[in-house]
Amino acid sequence: MAKKVLSSAAPKADANGQAQQDGSASRGALVADIIIANAPDPVFVSDLEGKILQANDAVSELLGFRKDEVVEQSLSRFISAEETQEFTAALREVVERGVTRDAVLNPRSAAGEVIPTTLNASALRDADGKVIGAIGILRDMRELDKARAFAQRLIDDAPDPVFVSDLEGKIIQANDAVSQLLGFRQDEVVEQSLSRFISPEETREFTAALREVVERGVTRNAVLNPRSAAGEVIPTSLNASALRDADGKVIGAIGVLRDMRELDKARAYAQRLIDDAPDPVFVSDLEGKIIQANEAVSGLLGFRQDEVVEQSLSRFISPEETREFTAALREVVEHGVTRNARLNPRSASGEIIPTTLNASALRDSDGKVIGAIGILRDMRAYEEVVQDLEQSKTELQEKILDLEKFEEVVVGRELKMIALEKELESLQRENEKLKAARASA
Secondary structure, rough: OOHHHHHHHHHHHHOOOOOOOHHHHHHHHHHHHHHHHHOOEEEEEEOOOOOOEOOOOOHHHHHHHHHHHHOOOHHHHOOHHHHHHHHHHHHHHHHHHHHEEEEEEEOEOOOOOOOOOEEEEEEEEEEOOEEEEEEEEEEEHHHHHHHHHHHHHHHHHHHOEEEEEEEOOOOEOOOHHHHHHOOHHEEEHHEEEHOOOHHHHHHHHHHHHHHHHHHHHHEEEEEEEEOOOOOEOOOEEEEEEEEEEEOOOOOEEEEEEEEOOHHHHHHHHHHHHHOOOOOOEEEEEOOOOOOOOOOHHHHHHHOOOHOOOEEEHHHOOHHHHEEEEEEEEHHHHOOEEEEEEEEEOEEEOOEEEEEEEEEEEEOOOOOOEEEEEEEEEEEEHHHHHHHHHHHHHHHHHHHHHHHHHHHHHHHHHHHHHHHHHHHHHHHHHHHHHHHHHHHHO
16 A cells, blocks of 8 residues: 555656746746846857857847847858857867857858957756757957057057067067067067066066056066077066956056166266266165265265165254255256255264255156255365455454554544644744734834
8 A cells, every 4th residue: 555655656746846847947947038138248049059049139239130030040150161160169168168268250240241259158058957058148349359459550550669468478469669679570579488588587577577467457667688689688677557358357468668778878877977976976766865876975974885875865964954955855856956955964973064965856767756866065165265264354354443543543643743733834923923023113
């Protein structure tokens, strides 16, 4: 009896299970239909032979065919024989891995236009999980291709050497300026790793620069010294920005190289000018840290160069003068120069040395002010001359006063003599009158 119940119950359970499974499959199919129909991108469903079972309105808009002209058609109707083989390979990848990415398809529209697209496909499975087809999403690449073509023209026409690399450092693209810089043909550069042209140490630095590009979208002024076809090591600086895919993911870098040979020559020339200058010359950043100083600075202050370089100027001057120097730096940034700022640095022996500072702007390769080149003038001899002049002036003034006093004495005596002479003349006249009176009497 129990056995009979069990056997009769078994079909019931199977029937209920099948009904539940059918119901779940129907609901799943309905949800899938709604998603496909409302997707903004062109979405289609195909079997494993490439026959289109379903397509949304976006497919019709892309190709210009009505849905009934697409559904039940083989995809080979819309793409070339070669691409049909590629799509078949993509379907095999879907069966094996459940997905395929960025397969290239160029379907022909109803108007005859060949439309570049990429295909992302995922597996369509039956109730048992078996792959029975693919759900394909097409991405119209026409606008992106226009953008790429525009970017290609920008790269090709750029006066600076420009290259595109993947995140492993393989060069995907390079303009003619790269070939001119390195002396290699483009086909000797493209598809090569950048490590072929730079040292292992710089390869690690470039890898670090790529990480910075991924994290921040950009890297600035990385130093690279690629070796040319002739064996010359060429100093360059690298500015790199992120290369992104259609989803905004960083997939590589666009690098711009700047040939630093002429700039390095200019820097070497400037270095010689600074080193050979008779006056004390130093270079500081915008915070007042001394980056460079010539021997004349050491001669002035009595410190060795290693005791001056990398030190803040505030170590040698008072807090008040530090503020004045900061103001002078602001003037350098705004006007490119400052004149006759007073500084009184303290020497190694503790002597306060009066100086004047003339500073001009130190600029980077983009013309931005990054510091100041300062020339100090030792004012001790000048101030000694000034003091001597002041002393001479004082002595002269004292002598003038003495002369004035002497003059007062002399003039007083002369006035007295004149008065006495007048008095004598008056007495003589009176005497003559008396004589005349006596004679007449």
